[in-house]
Amino acid sequence: MTYELFVSLRYLRAKRKQTFISVISFISIAGVTLGVAALIVVLAVMTGFHDGVRQQILGNIPHVLIQKHGEELADYAAIVEKARQTPHVVDAAPFITKEVMLLSKHNVAAVNARGIVPGNKILRQSLMTLDGRSGQELLFDTAAAPPGIIIALDTAAALGVAVGDTINVIPPMFSVTPFGMIPKMKTFRVVGVIQQRGGFIDTYFAYVDLAQAQRFLDLHGVVSGVEVEVDNFDQARPVAQALRSQYRFPYSVRSWEDLFGSFLAALNLEKLGLFIVLAIIVLVAAFNIATTLLMVVMEK
Numbered sequence: 001m002t003y004e005l006f007v008s009l010r011y012l013r014a015k016r017k018q019t020f021i022s023v024i025s026f027i028s029i030a031g032v033t034l035g036v037a038a039l040i041v042v043l044a045v046m047t048g049f050h051d052g053v054r055q056q057i058l059g060n061i062p063h064v065l066i067q068k069h070g071e072e073l074a075d076y077a078a079i080v081e082k083a084r085q086t087p088h089v090v091d092a093a094p095f096i097t098k099e100v101m102l103l104s105k106h107n108v109a110a111v112n113a114r115g116i117v118p119g120n121k122i123l124r125q126s127l128m129t130l131d132g133r134s135g136q137e138l139l140f141d142t143a144a145a146p147p148g149i150i151i152a153l154d155t156a157a158a159l160g161v162a163v164g165d166t167i168n169v170i171p172p173m174f175s176v177t178p179f180g181m182i183p184k185m186k187t188f189r190v191v192g193v194i195q196q197r198g199g200f201i202d203t204y205f206a207y208v209d210l211a212q213a214q215r216f217l218d219l220h221g222v223v224s225g226v227e228v229e230v231d232n233f234d235q236a237r238p239v240a241q242a243l244r245s246q247y248r249f250p251y252s253v254r255s256w257e258d259l260f261g262s263f264l265a266a267l268n269l270e271k272l273g274l275f276i277v278l279a280i281i282v283l284v285a286a287f288n289i290a291t292t293l294l295m296v297v298m299e300k
Helices: 003-012 016-058 076-084 135-139 153-159 210-216 233-246 261-299
Strands: 064-068 089-104 107-116 127-129 148-152 166-170 174-177 180-183 186-194 205-209 225-230 251-255
Touching (some): 016 261, 064 233, 076 225, 089 210, 107 153, 135 148, 135 205, 225 233, 233 251
Parallel strands (some): 107 205
Antiparallel strands (some): 148 205, 166 186
16 A cells, blocks of 8 residues: 555545544545536536537638738639638638628528639538539539529428529629519529538528629629638638738738637636636635644544
8 A cells, every 4th residue: 555545545435423523534535526527517508519619610710811902803813822821721711791681482581692614612511413513613614504403401401492593693683674673593403401400500501602792792803802711710800900901991811810810718707707716616615625624633
């Protein structure tokens, strides 16, 4: 038996007149054990919840977003090239975004239509597609008539459509005719449905080919912005700062943390509050041990 174990057992095991002190010792040790276990488990759960929410956000939102105040980007090719040369940047691509209405079978859904280029990370998600073909092949098929569109599962349920059905896309644009103002409308075929249900951001997006979006929305030669992907989402803020030093006003460079800063701050505050509460439990158990040791010393 080691010396440390001998001493600890000597003070934990009670003599006949010290039984009460020994019981208090075991209760104090059990209190510390349960308190530390609760602290570890709750912090682990909160960390997993935080990471899960962050993954849901980053399943759709770019790590860094470059846009221009009050106008579209015309020099996006140079911005894409310069962004790709920045350390920790994996890829950069232009995109177009516009609020539209989707109409099908007397059902309506409001979404944000995004024109994307091949290789976008949304195409790496699990998709239900026509004939089992890849979503990228179907979405960027220039010979397809009507052109393809990818929507979320919740949007498809709201519209009552499935893969292969057609939907009408109505942007906030109007054509002047002898009969008055007629809203612009174009028919698209649903070539893919994002299978992941419950993505609270994916529901509000629909994806089309960038070239199709430029023609349909009269944005020839310009885009809404450039989305930048980094090798690790923790590098988003340093990359955004590096790009911000190159693109000052009227350019706007924001990381995903800037876009969802208040939401993530609320999660961190909740995690801190739980840590403080559980740490108090551990301190109470620790004070019990200190009290027990004082009683043992006085008894000896």
